Amino acid sequence: xxxxxxxxxxxxxxxxxxxxxxxxxxxxxxxxxxxxxxxxxxxxxxxxxxxxxxxxxxxxxxxxxxxxxxxxxxxxxxxxxxxxxxxxxxxxxxxxxxxxxxxxxxxxxxxxxxxxxxxxxxxxxxxxxxxxxxxxxxxxxxxxxxxxxxxxxxxxxxxxxxxxxxxxxxxxxxxxxxxxxxxxxxxxxxxxxxxxxxxxxxxxxxxxxxxxxxxxxxxxxxxxxxxxxxxxxxxxxxxxxxxxxxxxxxxxxxxxxxxxxxxxxxxxxxxxxxxxxxxxxxxxxxxxxxxxxxxxxxxxxxxxxxxxxxxxxxxxxxxxxxxxxxxxxxxxxxxxxxxxxxxxxxxxxxxxxxxxxxxxxxxxxxxxxxxxxxxxxxxxx
Amino acid sequence: xxxxxxxxxxxxxxxxxxxxxxxxxxxxxxxxxxxxxxxxxxxxxxxxxxxxxxxxxxxxxxxxxxxxxxxxxxxxxxxxxxxxxxxxxxxxxxxxxxxxxxxxxxxxxxxxxxxxxxxxxxxxxxxxxxxxxxxxxxxxxxxxxxxxxxxxxxxxxxxxxxxxxxxxxxxxxxxxxxxxxxxxxxxxxxxxxxxxxxxxxxxxxxxxxxxxxxxxxxxxxxxxxxxxxxxxxxxxxxxxxxxxxxxxxxxxxxxxxxxxxxxxxxxxxxxxxxxxxxxxxxxxxxxxxxxxxxxxxxxxxxxxxxxxxxxxxxxxxxxxxxxxxxxxxxxxxxxxxxxxxxxxxxxxxxxxxxxxxxxxxxxxxxxxxxxxxxxxxxxxxxxxxxxxxxxxxxxxxxxxxxxxxxxxxxxxxxxxxxxxxxxxxxxxxxxxxxxxxxxxxxxxxxxxxxxxxxxxxxxxxxxxxxxxxxxxxxxxxxxxxxxxxxxxxxxxxxxxxxxxxxxxxxxxxxxxxxxxxxxxxxxxxxxxxxxxxxxxxxxxxxxxxxxxxxxx
Numbered sequence: 001x002x003x004x005x006x007x008x009x010x011x012x013x014x015x016x017x018x019x020x021x022x023x024x025x026x027x028x029x030x031x032x033x034x035x036x037x038x039x040x041x042x043x044x045x046x047x048x049x050x051x052x053x054x055x056x057x058x059x060x061x062x063x064x065x066x067x068x069x070x071x072x073x074x075x076x077x078x079x080x081x082x083x084x085x086x087x088x089x090x091x092x093x094x095x096x097x098x099x100x101x102x103x104x105x106x107x108x109x110x111x112x113x114x115x116x117x118x119x120x121x122x123x124x125x126x127x128x129x130x131x132x133x134x135x136x137x138x139x140x141x142x143x144x145x146x147x148x149x150x151x152x153x154x155x156x157x158x159x160x161x162x163x164x165x166x167x168x169x170x171x172x173x174x175x176x177x178x179x180x181x182x183x184x185x186x187x188x189x190x191x192x193x194x195x196x197x198x199x200x201x202x203x204x205x206x207x208x209x210x211x212x213x214x215x216x217x218x219x220x221x222x223x224x225x226x227x228x229x230x231x232x233x234x235x236x237x238x239x240x241x242x243x244x245x246x247x248x249x250x251x252x253x254x255x256x257x258x259x260x261x262x263x264x265x266x267x268x269x270x271x272x273x274x275x276x277x278x279x280x281x282x283x284x285x286x287x288x289x290x291x292x293x294x295x296x297x298x299x300x301x302x303x304x305x306x307x308x309x310x311x312x313x314x315x316x317x318x319x320x321x322x323x324x325x326x327x328x329x330x331x332x333x334x335x336x337x338x339x340x341x342x343x344x345x346x347x348x349x350x351x352x353x354x355x356x357x358x359x360x361x362x363x364x365x366x367x368x369x370x371x372x373x374x375x376x377x378x379x380x381x
Numbered sequence: 382x383x384x385x386x387x388x389x390x391x392x393x394x395x396x397x398x399x400x401x402x403x404x405x406x407x408x409x410x411x412x413x414x415x416x417x418x419x420x421x422x423x424x425x426x427x428x429x430x431x432x433x434x435x436x437x438x439x440x441x442x443x444x445x446x447x448x449x450x451x452x453x454x455x456x457x458x459x460x461x462x463x464x465x466x467x468x469x470x471x472x473x474x475x476x477x478x479x480x481x482x483x484x485x486x487x488x489x490x491x492x493x494x495x496x497x498x499x500x501x502x503x504x505x506x507x508x509x510x511x512x513x514x515x516x517x518x519x520x521x522x523x524x525x526x527x528x529x530x531x532x533x534x535x536x537x538x539x540x541x542x543x544x545x546x547x548x549x550x551x552x553x554x555x556x557x558x559x560x561x562x563x564x565x566x567x568x569x570x571x572x573x574x575x576x577x578x579x580x581x582x583x584x585x586x587x588x589x590x591x592x593x594x595x596x597x598x599x600x601x602x603x604x605x606x607x608x609x610x611x612x613x614x615x616x617x618x619x620x621x622x623x624x625x626x627x628x629x630x631x632x633x634x635x636x637x638x639x640x641x642x643x644x645x646x647x648x649x650x651x652x653x654x655x656x657x658x659x660x661x662x663x664x665x666x667x668x669x670x671x672x673x674x675x676x677x678x679x680x681x682x683x684x685x686x687x688x689x690x691x692x693x694x695x696x697x698x699x700x701x702x703x704x705x706x707x708x709x710x711x712x713x714x715x716x717x718x719x720x721x722x723x724x725x726x727x728x729x730x731x732x733x734x735x736x737x738x739x740x741x742x743x744x745x746x747x748x749x750x751x752x753x754x755x756x757x758x759x760x761x762x763x764x765x766x767x768x769x770x771x772x773x774x775x776x777x778x779x780x781x782x783x784x785x786x787x788x789x790x791x792x793x794x795x796x797x798x799x800x801x802x803x804x805x806x807x808x809x810x811x812x813x814x815x816x817x818x819x820x821x822x823x824x825x826x827x828x829x830x831x832x833x834x835x836x837x838x839x840x841x842x843x844x845x846x847x848x849x850x851x852x853x854x855x856x857x858x859x860x861x862x863x864x865x866x867x868x869x870x871x872x873x874x875x876x877x878x879x880x881x882x883x884x885x886x887x888x889x890x891x892x893x894x895x896x897x898x899x900x901x902x903x904x905x906x907x908x909x910x911x912x913x914x915x916x917x918x919x920x921x922x923x924x925x926x927x928x929x930x931x932x933x
Contacts, residue, residue: 058519146479184719185755189812190743190772201758208798213474219437220475224536225462225491295486295499363517 068139
């Protein structure tokens with residue numbers, strides 16, 4: 001045990017700035033959003049999984065990656081199912097026929113059943129895979145960056161919102177633990193632990209527990225001085241918060257305009273500038289008069305730059321490839337073709353995997369601790 | 382430091398106040414214990430100190446509570462955070478950050494202290510509470526005792542003048558509880574902090590405190606006095622005090638040390654007597670209900686149980702003891718099929734518990750988990766009982782009949798959530814008992830239980846054992862083990878380190894010995910009842926003056 005703590009204090013191991021992980025993961029997600037090529041999408045997932053495996057801290061919140069992977073799989077399955085049941089058939093290669101239902105005239109355009117083609121399934125699969133990949137990238141950031149360390153890097157004006165987010169994020173693992181406890185209790189009462197009835201039965205105690213838990217937490221936070229009045233005065237504080245909210249909304253609209261490229265540039269660019277400007281003013285104002293201080297904020301050093309740049313790099317390579325070889329990025333489904341493997345995105349993928357080496361190893365927080373969070377509930381099959 | 386002036390508290394929707402006309406002053410550097418039954422208003426009393434009542438909890442507070450001349454009516458809890466530190470009953474639920482160090486800093490960040498000051502105070506607090514080895518650990522991975530220390534540390538960094546603790550040692554093993562109390566002692570003595578704590582486990586704390594406040598409930602006036610005064614007449618008292626009362630010792634001993642000094646003659650008197658034997662001899666040949674052979678259970682890297690071999694026979698009452706995290710719950714869970722053996726084997730009722738399901742499981746083994754409320758899903762006690770009858774496939778009304786034996790006062794229409802902690806435990810117990818499982822397992826049954834409920838539980842367990850049930854209690858409560866157990870198994874690091882008749886195991890252990898055993902050592906007396914039943918209160922009393930003067 002001693003040895004483990006010494007490793008923890010070693011100067012070469014430290015927590016990477018959570019912002020860097022988020023930039024990296026959003027870069028991966030952006031890259032994923034630019035392609036429908038299943039090979040590239042799968043490779044993005046592999047890169048995310050590799051990095052998570054190498055640099056994931058041994059904390060409860062870090063175990064959420066697998067959950068996001070499962071969510072991704074569910075998304076693909078649902079997307080394909082929807083296509084099979086309701087989607088319009090494209091292509092010629094009919095795999096099988098579902099009995100089709102003739103709908104009344106006013107619902108024309110909605111199809112139920114009918115022939116299912118390979119092409120339409122492939123299309124749905126690629127589409128679902130893209131969304132799943134984006135979700136998994138977000139999951140990677142979630143596992144790699146501690147939510148509360150991220151909060152430390154938020155500007156002071158956003159502190160309150162930040163705490164709410166952190167509380168919400170820690171809520172999930174607690175909920176998971178509660179669910180397995182209640183499931184165990186159902187087993188003890190000789191009841192079914194799976195299926196809809198089990199979920200209905202477990203929902204009540206879990207939700208009640210969660211509600212009680214949040215009230216306790218709120219009381220504890222209040223008792224510890226969270227939300228103390230600062231010197232700024234209520235009115236000035238409100239002005240700042242409003243300024244910030246308006247600024248952020250404007251910035252969001254502006255960014256959307258730029259990305260979507262359907263709205264006129266003349267409108268979106270000024271929106272973005274005004275939004276960012278207003279937010280900056282609000283943040284500076286609140287930083288000047290905030291009562292709160294930060295305990296040991298995370299530094300932003302060379303490894304942070306390397307990780308963040310890796311993320312930006314892969315996003316860049318995918319965006320550029322979209323321009324120069326759009327066909328390779330969007331695998332053709334009608335007729336179905338084997339996806340290509342373009343070079344530039346491959347380079348991007350290799351660079352995106354570099355955090356495996358460039359991010360500092362995380363401090364080992366415990367050696368042989370016997371006290372581990374509740375294990376997932378096991379039931380004999 | 383803390384002044385109550387004519388304070389009354391009424392909850393919203395209630396017609397009668399829960400606390401009435403309190404006039405009281407608590408001084409700097411005082412350690413005060415608050416006792417009372419569950420639901421008596423103890424927690425409400427604690428909440429008035431930092432303004433959670435009335436600012437957070439719905440209710441009206443009349444009169445004035447001032448902390449260091451700051452009125453709680455006009456100062457919400459957050460404005461008093463620099464003055465009053467509050468540690469709630471389940472500290473893990475109040476954690477905001479995710480590692481120890483950040484949690485210690487959270488309160489200071491809210492107060493806006495300078496970074497250098499924060500760093501210094503975090504280091505000091507880590508040392509003061511012995512947390513330095515844990516500083517980078519995620520909070521969720523800590524044991525209950527460690528979490529409790531972190532929670533105390535997290536409020537100490539704000540340098541409060543008053544520390545309010547609700548049941549700080551209830552969930553802890555005896556060793557961890559002593560560590561917490563030692564830390565509190567240091568705060569009171571070295572820093573002059575006023576400590577106000579509520580605690581059911583009187584035997585652990587009463588010798589350390591300066592004053593005791595009894596909250597009798599039903600808005601009756603508080604009883605305030607020194608521990609000696611209050612303990613002389615209190616309806617509930619730790620075993621040494623009871624012994625002292627029966628023996629007529631004056632001054633009343635509050636600690637084992639006090640009692641040992643005056644107990645010499647009593648020990649001499651009992652030297653030839655044989656204490657009532659609570660051993661498993663009579664159950665030696667009875668049916669084996671559960672058997673573990675070389676049972677090893679691993680979670681990932683961590684081994685929770687290492688090659689444990691034991692057999693539980695019908696009629697036995699086994700106390701399973703050991704530190705938090707020693708593997709007690711894992712063993713119980715393995716017996717009901719919630720945990721799987723990594724190697725070795727475990728059988729319950731001759732079968733692999735993993736294959737037991739539904740009625741078959743209910744008919745062979747029942748477990749009351751650590752938070753008994755988990756078992757309860759229905760919206761009323763009546764529905765819960767009916768559901769239990771259905772689950773167990775027994776005649777309807779069986780569960781309610783059992784409940785009437787144990788806790789007749791529980792009403793049919795009550796929502797399980799509105800029951801007290803103790804009532805919830807009893808309800809969970811009868812639900813499990815509905816199917817008459819020959820093997821009954823209880824995980825920490827006395828956590829948060831007040832004395833009257835504990836007495837009911839002890840009676841119930843004794844009767845069940847007489848009826849041939851085997852009972853295993855995983856518990857930190859050494860007094861409970863002394864009362865009911867015929868056999869004690871001590872686990873450490875997942876291994877069985879002691880296994881034998883109660884008297885043999887606990888008398889030999891400084892950690893797990895009940896108070897009476899410590900007073901009467903080396904003779905194996907475990908409870909006041911044993912002592913009293915053997916010599917009879919009359920003889921005891923006639924010898925008492927001698928024992929009282931024995932030292933002079």
